[in-house]
Amino acid sequence: MKLGIPLAAGAVLIASVGSFIAGRASSPNPASSAEKSAVAVPERTPKIERSTGSASTSLSQAMRANEGPSASGASAAAEEMKRIISTIDPLDRAQAWLDFINTLEPDEFENVVAEFRDSGFAQENMGEYAMLLTAWAKIDPLEALDYAKENTGSPFARNTILASWVTTDPEAAIAWAQDNHEGDDANPWMVGVIRGLAQYDPARASELMTSMPYSEERGDALRSIIPHLISQGGDAAKNWATSIEDDRLRDGAIRRVAEQLAKDDPRGTAEWLTTSGGDAANGAIDNVMGVWAREDSAAAIAHFDSMPSGELRTNALRGLSNQMAMENPSQAADFLDSHAGDADDNTYRQFVWHSMRDDPALAANYIARIGDDGDRDRMYRRMLEGWMWRDLDGASQWIGSAQLPEGVAKHLESRMQDVRERQR
Structure with missing residues (x-):
């Protein structure tokens, strides 16, 4: 079986390495529900047939001639990686990197990853690093995870490996993450699982996320799920966010969904928040109103004027005045003056920061209004x-x-x- 990572997938991964989930070698094919329950954590993957791109065949041969991770083989890998990474054209670099990865044998990955890290490439070339880890995870996820546990201090490697593994064997990846964590605190291994799972099974990813306690890890998992829910449409994302039972998690989901939806539909997002109300809406409305005012200030102001008094309206005022202050501080000041009954200390603090660069004297005059x-x-x-x-x-x-x-x-x-x- 050939790994055969296509250039397009690799290029996407380089461009969006922060999600750790793009550029997969093949489309996921998760087992059915009945099959999933019988899936066990696999044994180490045996050596498989690999493609042999001409650009890197000599490197793979050189490493095997030195019987694996020897000094000279390691040097050959480092030199080849350095040559590829120094390629200026991004498409040529991506293609050469994929050719390089596709020539590696299963027992060569650990040495190559170590050389990549020792050479300092992992500091500046996260896209290539993620592609290398992703490919390793598809061949031998357990070996890759063992290496990550013993040699890496940040969650990047383990999340990338688990996000790759879960696309080909979700139940095994989930079981491994659960078996390798003890205690009642958030399971850090589950973050990578959720990131990979979210791209084709956001419902299952959500189920795993909601089982996590409040934590930084749960926040990371939430951020990884939302883009995939947004891709299903605004209504689906809104319904998902408001259906979450955990109050704190629901508020965080609503804020993040609103932030994303406001980019394309600030009017609809503002109307949704105004209707739904609650702490999440109060925390998100200022950003949404600011985005809307930047696109259509008259419509945003008209919506603000229709809002009942209260915290939501006050926060909406802050968003409007902040956007106005960046464009015309005097106009923003007049708007604030005409709605002084809705302003609070935070409204005036924000106005000062947003107007001080263009009109510091005007900004300074409003500091006295902070109670x-x-x-x-x-x-x-x-x-x-x-x-x-x-x-x-x-x-x-x-x-x-x-x-x-x-x-x-x-x-x-x-x-x-x-x-x-x-x-x-």
Whole structure:
């Protein structure tokens, strides 16, 4: 059996290595439900017939002539990998890398992966690294995982290997992940399983994710599932997110789904959040309204005007004013003034940060509207010190005319002296 990784799949993997799941060697063919229950973790995969691309045949022969992972064989692998990675044209590089991988024998992968890491390639060439691990996982996932457990400190390698294995033998990969974790905390091995499973069985991936406790690992799993749900359509993604029973997980799912859907349909996403309400909608609406305002400010404002008062409307105001402030701070200030009853401290903090670059004097004037004294004084210090370094004269003039809290005024006077000394 030939591995036969196609160029298109390899190129996709390089372009989207963050997901660890693109560019598979073949389409997944998971077992039926009845068959799945009988699948066991496989024995080590025996040596299989491999394709022999002409570009790298001599390398494979050289390594075998030295009886596997010898010094000279390792050097040949390193030199060939260096030559391929230095190729400028990305398509030529991808094709050469796939040719190289397709000539490797099962017992050569560990040595080649080690050489790849020892040469420092894994630091800068994550796409090629992922392709190499993916190919190894399709030939001998257990050997690949043993290596990852013993030699890698980050989750990248294990997630890539498990994401590859689960596309060809899902039940074995799941069983291995479960058997290799102890305790009640989140199973880090399951993250890679879910990433690979999500591309063709998002329902099963969701089932595994929802069984995980609140954790960074569960968040990683959630991020890997959502793109595949989005590809099924906005309604499917919305229904999936709102159907999650765990409150915390549901809120996180709604926020992430809203973030993705807003890119193509900010109106529909805003209407969905307004209708559904809740903590998740409150946390996501500002970003959605900002995206909508960038595309069609009149429609976004009209929707805002129709919203009832409350936290959702306040957060929507923040999103609108932030977007306006980046384009026209004066217009944003007028909009805020006309809706002062809906603004809160966070609204004004965000307005200051989004408008200070283009109109620092206007931004500074709105700091006084922050109701919490501590937050207000910290904002004065941070914003005005930054302004000093960019425009000492302008900042000094504004500070001299403003009625600032005594502690803030003394602090800024000292900082102005420091800036003047350093700028001399």
